[in-house]
Amino acid sequence: xxxxxxxxTISAMPSHLDLNSRSVQDYLKALYKLQQQxxxxxTNVLAERLQVAPASATAMMKKLAEAGLVxxxxxxxxxxxxxxxQQALKMVRRHRIIEQFLQQVLHYGLDEVDEExxxxxxxxxxxxxxxxxxxxxxxxxxxxxxxxxDHQGRFPEQSARPLCSFSPDQPLRIVRLKExxxxxxxxxxxxxxxxxxxxxxxxxxxFNGPIILHTPNGQHPIAWELAExxxxxPDTP
Amino acid sequence: xxxxxxxxTISAMPSHLDLNSRSVQDYLKALYKLQQQxxxxxTNVLAERLQVAPASATAMMKKLAEAGLVxxxxxxxxxxxxxxxQQALKMVRRHRIIEQFLQQVLHYGLDEVDEExxxxxxxxxxxxxxxxxxxxxxxxxxxxxxxxxDHQGRFPEQSARPLCSFSPDQPLRIVRLKExxxxxxxxxxxxxxxxxxxxxxxxxxxFNGPIILHTPNGQHPIAWELAExxxxxPDTP
DNA sequence: ATTAAAATTTAGTCCAGTCTAAAAATTAGT
DNA sequence: ACTAATTTTTAGACTGGACTAAATTTTAAT
Numbered sequence: 001x002x003x004x005x006x007x008x009t010i011s012a013m014p015s016h017l018d019l020n021s022r023s024v025q026d027y028l029k030a031l032y033k034l035q036q037q038x039x040x041x042x043t044n045v046l047a048e049r050l051q052v053a054p055a056s057a058t059a060m061m062k063k064l065a066e067a068g069l070v071x072x073x074x075x076x077x078x079x080x081x082x083x084x085x086q087q088a089l090k091m092v093r094r095h096r097i098i099e100q101f102l103q104q105v106l107h108y109g110l111d112e113v114d115e116e117x118x119x120x121x122x123x124x125x126x127x128x129x130x131x132x133x134x135x136x137x138x139x140x141x142x143x144x145x146x147x148x149x150d151h152q153g154r155f156p157e158q159s160a161r162p163l164c165s166f167s168p169d170q171p172l173r174i175v176r177l178k179e180x181x182x183x184x185x186x187x188x189x190x191x192x193x194x195x196x197x198x199x200x201x202x203x204x205x206x207f208n209g210p211i212i213l214h215t216p217n218g219q220h221p222i223a224w225e226l227a228e229x230x231x232x233x234p235d236t237p
Numbered sequence: 238x239x240x241x242x243x244x245x246t247i248s249a250m251p252s253h254l255d256l257n258s259r260s261v262q263d264y265l266k267a268l269y270k271l272q273q274q275x276x277x278x279x280t281n282v283l284a285e286r287l288q289v290a291p292a293s294a295t296a297m298m299k300k301l302a303e304a305g306l307v308x309x310x311x312x313x314x315x316x317x318x319x320x321x322x323q324q325a326l327k328m329v330r331r332h333r334i335i336e337q338f339l340q341q342v343l344h345y346g347l348d349e350v351d352e353e354x355x356x357x358x359x360x361x362x363x364x365x366x367x368x369x370x371x372x373x374x375x376x377x378x379x380x381x382x383x384x385x386x387d388h389q390g391r392f393p394e395q396s397a398r399p400l401c402s403f404s405p406d407q408p409l410r411i412v413r414l415k416e417x418x419x420x421x422x423x424x425x426x427x428x429x430x431x432x433x434x435x436x437x438x439x440x441x442x443x444f445n446g447p448i449i450l451h452t453p454n455g456q457h458p459i460a461w462e463l464a465e466x467x468x469x470x471p472d473t474p
Numbered sequence: 475a476t477t478a479a480a481a482t483t484t485a486g487t488c489c490a491g492t493c494t495a496a497a498a499a500t501t502a503g504t
Numbered sequence: 505a506c507t508a509a510t511t512t513t514t515a516g517a518c519t520g521g522a523c524t525a526a527a528t529t530t531t532a533a534t
Contacts, residue, residue, distance in 0.1 A: 043482060056522055058483055075482055075529055105342065106368045116362055123360035125353055131343045280512055293492055295513055312499055312512055
């Protein structure tokens with residue numbers, strides 16, 4: 001029922017990539033988040049992060065490399081080029097403005113904003129993003145306290161440090177909660193740990209053990225690892 | 238370099254359709270808009286509306302029919318089933334709530350809301366739609382004056398009639414502008430014709446000729462065809 | 475220095491949704 | 505009523521982005 005026929009594939013390589021496809025944007029954003037200083041990001045880590053098979057990540061890296069968005073060293077990993085980073089920062093800006101909008105205007109909780117923003121960031125026009133930003137009063141941070149890059153990809157000044165880096169007894173203002181899951185965010189909220197809250201470090205167990213934190217609603221032990229993701233600055237300024 | 242090999246396609250028909258894909262939703266919405274009373278919608282008209290090849294529309298109709306969303310009579314056309322219509326009305330609700338939100342909260346113009354809503358309606362969660370609707374005060378109409386169906390797909394009462402169906406001299410309130418292009422909407426805006434505006438029919442040329450309309454900012458001739466798309470009701474109630 | 479394990483890439487499929495070209499059915503024109 | 509024009513459907517191919525299985529390279533362990 002099917003004449004087999006001879007298949008001659010010319011396979012001319014160009015394959016022009018849609019710069020604005022959802023998955024391209026997701027790969028770039030993931031690379032941006034995974035890339036510490038200039039160590040290349042491993043294919044497996046990237047694939048894991050995006051919940052795709054490693055082979056899929058490899059395929060996409062080849063396309064992104066061809067488009068000049070990443071530098072791909074086979075078997076070593078890959079890093080963003082300037083142009084790729086620029087593109088990624090644009091997505092970070094969109095994401096954070098949307099999160100701020102969802103919280104301020106639509107009364108979303110801190111634990112709800114990310115999921116919705118993850119989808120919307122790909123759907124919203126540049127115009128709409130800028131309108132949101134205006135309506136919000138040109139905010140410089142999102143509801144987690146993460147900075148919103150400007151159009152050139154520059155971030156506002158950041159003097160905050162991880163909670164676990166302070167010494168006890170100083171009053172501290174929580175500035176930012178980095179990349180935590182909705183469940184963790186709900187937990188922290190319940191403990192009174194949110195951007196803007198003023199707390200006091202009561203004690204630090206040795207060997208990176210838990211720290212004891214005095215918050216507006218009680219005294220709570222916090223795992224070292226979690227405390228690394230909570231940025232604060234001395235209260236008063 | 239390529240062993241041809243024997244290809245035996247079993248081709249079991251099920252092919253389960255993603256009910257929530259963007260294109261499925263677009264097809265259903267288009268069918269809903271094109272379907273006058275119960276005349277089936279022609280494949281070509283549908284394809285034209287969605288800017289795809291007729292063959293693509295046929296292919297999609299087969300899938301939608303299999304999923305029970307439309308009834309497809311080959312070579313005759315196709316019409317929505319109750320379940321398909323329900324689905325389409327859900328999209329209409331989303332679209333109109335988004336339009337209202339864009340106008341009220343983000344200060345979009347009447348001529349700008351549709352394009353943005355067209356994309357957003359596929360990206361926004363049910364939760365976000367309902368939040369928007371709450372923040373807006375549970376509106377029953379969008380900025381064009383088109384009614385917003387409720388969760389059961391029911392529309393609010395509609396007593397308005399086309400402008401051209403009234404007789405001269407009665408004061409009328411514009412209630413709705415149906416399905417016009419951005420350019421037409423800008424033109425009407427400039428003439429002072431917008432939902433809520435109070436106008437007076439000055440004269441109607443015979444044989445469906447232009448009508449003369451007195452608006453807040455002058456006296457203007459309007460083509461019959463355009464006047465059919467402008468719904469109004471007697472002013473005062 | 476080998477070998478085993480882990481990471482990465484290649485090769486080949488699949489799927490949704492589109493397309494074009496050709497075949498079939500319907501509608502219209504005389 | 506029959507041919508011509510139009511509409512619709514079939515057949516077959518392509519693209520982006522995913523997958524699995526197998527091959528290859530790198531890293532780690534003896």
